[in-house]
Amino acid sequence: MTGASGQFRCLVSAYAVSSYGSYLNLIALSLFSYEVTGSALGIGALMALRLFAGMLAGLAAGALATRAGRRALMVSADIAQAVAMAVLALAAPHTSAALLACAVVVLGAGNTLFTVALRSAVPVMVGHEERVRANGLLVTVRSFATVLGFASAAPVIGFCGYSAAFAINGVSFLVSAAALLLLRPRTDGEEPDASAAARTEATGGQEPDASAAARTEATGAASGMRGLRGLSALLIGMILLRGADALASSSHNVALPVAAGAASPDNPALFMTQFWAAWAVGTLLAHQVLGRRADAGAAAGERAFAVGTCAMSLFFVLAFTGLPGPALVAVALGAGLADGCTEIVYTSRLQAVPDRQRSRLFGLSATVETSGFTLGTVAAAASLESLPALVVVGAFHGTAVFGALALLLFLAVRGGTAPRRTRPTTGATQGGETTHGARTGTGSLPGA
Numbered sequence: 001m002t003g004a005s006g007q008f009r010c011l012v013s014a015y016a017v018s019s020y021g022s023y024l025n026l027i028a029l030s031l032f033s034y035e036v037t038g039s040a041l042g043i044g045a046l047m048a049l050r051l052f053a054g055m056l057a058g059l060a061a062g063a064l065a066t067r068a069g070r071r072a073l074m075v076s077a078d079i080a081q082a083v084a085m086a087v088l089a090l091a092a093p094h095t096s097a098a099l100l101a102c103a104v105v106v107l108g109a110g111n112t113l114f115t116v117a118l119r120s121a122v123p124v125m126v127g128h129e130e131r132v133r134a135n136g137l138l139v140t141v142r143s144f145a146t147v148l149g150f151a152s153a154a155p156v157i158g159f160c161g162y163s164a165a166f167a168i169n170g171v172s173f174l175v176s177a178a179a180l181l182l183l184r185p186r187t188d189g190e191e192p193d194a195s196a197a198a199r200t201e202a203t204g205g206q207e208p209d210a211s212a213a214a215r216t217e218a219t220g221a222a223s224g225m226r227g228l229r230g231l232s233a234l235l236i237g238m239i240l241l242r243g244a245d246a247l248a249s250s251s252h253n254v255a256l257p258v259a260a261g262a263a264s265p266d267n268p269a270l271f272m273t274q275f276w277a278a279w280a281v282g283t284l285l286a287h288q289v290l291g292r293r294a295d296a297g298a299a300a301g302e303r304a305f306a307v308g309t310c311a312m313s314l315f316f317v318l319a320f321t322g323l324p325g326p327a328l329v330a331v332a333l334g335a336g337l338a339d340g341c342t343e344i345v346y347t348s349r350l351q352a353v354p355d356r357q358r359s360r361l362f363g364l365s366a367t368v369e370t371s372g373f374t375l376g377t378v379a380a381a382a383s384l385e386s387l388p389a390l391v392v393v394g395a396f397h398g399t400a401v402f403g404a405l406a407l408l409l410f411l412a413v414r415g416g417t418a419p420r421r422t423r424p425t426t427g428a429t430q431g432g433e434t435t436h437g438a439r440t441g442t443g444s445l446p447g448a
Contacts, residue, residue, distance in 0.1 A: 282336020
């Protein structure tokens with residue numbers, strides 16, 4: 001990254017701190033929810049409430065980002081979540097279920113709003129030509145944050161209690177908000193040439209006339225979702241596949257504790273720690289792998305997204321076949337690598353749309369992903385009452401594989417019949433990569 005790299009890396013560092021606090025809090029809040037509600041049903045209800053709040057926030061995120069500005073939306077989301085954590089930290093010994101429910105609603109909505117604003121702002125902050133590398137950097141630091149957050153959760157909670165965990169998370173949100181307020185990065189609007197190049201990609205390679213663009217702008221201002229009416233079938237297919245992937249991912253998140261108890265009844269936590277640590281290392285490698293594909297073109301990026309989704313699903317299914325320890329670690333590493341690659345590819349592709357559509361598009365994507373994960377969590381939990389974990393995970397991930405194969409078929413048919421895309425002269429090549437890039441996922445769990 002060029003001139004903006006120093007500022008962006010500072011923002012990424014603040015994002016890493018915030019992510020660490022969130023993953024630490026993920027463990028703390030789950031255990032605390034069980035203490036407050038006294039049942040697994042209560043934990044499930046609070047998780048569903050958090051996901052539902054995130055789903056609704058995704059619908060409103062585009063309009064809010066357009067009206068308030070992306071930086072203001074990120075700062076507001078950080079501060080709101082910091083306040084929620086401060087309230088829980090102060091009230092931890094005597095927290096009621098109602099207060100906890102309010103806090104998870106704020107966390108669910110705040111996470112979605114921040115993620116949508118950040119994703120859609122990346123091309124503005126670093127330029128279209130650097131967005132793939134920027135997305136890779138965000139995935140990398142989030143993976144580190146995942147490992148550190150999970151690893152430190154037990155000692156923090158054990159020695160300092162829930163109040164300390166909530167306070168740390170609250171401070172981490174304030175660090176992120178302070179970085180945004182002090183650095184004041186440019187997050188809204190982009191150069192006309194870059195916007196025109198992105199518009200060419202989003203509409204399938206042909207630049208619409210000025211009157212059509214004006215009409216789309218007008219309808220977008222009037223209604224957030226109607227502003228997305230010009231999206232190509234390919235983008236819609238990718239978003240739907242991402243939703244299927246989220247639905248599939250919910251199954252292994254729900255089933256993994258069951259598999260851990262069966263495989264290692266004496267120490268199931270060690271089983272899960274090995275799995276998620278290996279997964280996180282795989283996501284770290286994803287940025288390095290994609291960074292070497294300097295010649296990846298648009299179609300290659302779209303195919304990589306579909307193929308990576310297939311690979312990720314197959315690896316996760318293999319993890320439930322009773323593999324020995326070293327083989328399980330290797331499979332989890334492969335799942336993380338495929339997960340990281342697909343996230344970077346997907347995010348970079350959605351960032352190729354015009355700036356005026358980008359926030360709404362990411363809001364729609366967040367809603368689809370969260371809906372898929374919520375539905376999958378409920379369905380997978382119910383299915384595990386009567387079916388083996390391997391059957392449940394295999395069936396759910398089979399839907400993602402089917403969707404990925406359908407997308408590959410669409411790409412093959414379009415490649416054989418559609419006219420060759422015209423390459424925009426500005427913004428088409430970006431640091432050795434085309435404007436299609438190689439997930440900063442919205443799921444609240446790793447691999448989601």
